[in-house]
Amino acid sequence: MKMSDKKEILNSDKAPEPVGLYPHARRVGNLLFLSGVGPRKRGSKEIPGVTLDHLGNIAAYDIEAQCHSVFENVRHVLEASGSSWDKLVDVTVFLTNMQDDFKTYNEVYARYFKDNQPCRTTVEVNALPTPIAIELKCIAVVDG
Structure with missing residues (x-):
């Protein structure tokens, strides 16, 4: 099997x-494709910054x-998959409220991505599968 296969x-x-039924990531050749990653904490339904009625x-x-x-969860997936934050090449961001949240999200994003500037697309969606306001879909490079 060739490495690209x-x-x-x-x-x-x-x-x-x-x-x-999906993995955190899938590696094909030297590319790593992350499934959508949200802010939920592992082992619980806790979502930082969310209050439910x-x-x-x-x-x-x-x-x-x-x-x-x-961003922390994306870093966990990257590191567990043999990649790292600085090897991100493309990020798609889904927000549920672009009007109210884009400015804050953009400021936080700029702090995390100041040294590595992957391509980015940000879109507003009506809802996400759990009560979250943001989800990331990423592509990174893996060495070896």
């Missing part, structure tokens, strides 16, 4: 468990706290 399914023991609906949220958490 090599396909590996990879998971992190630090990132939150997937909410469906008694029915499980979002009562309040802090986009800055969610940004920090989602």
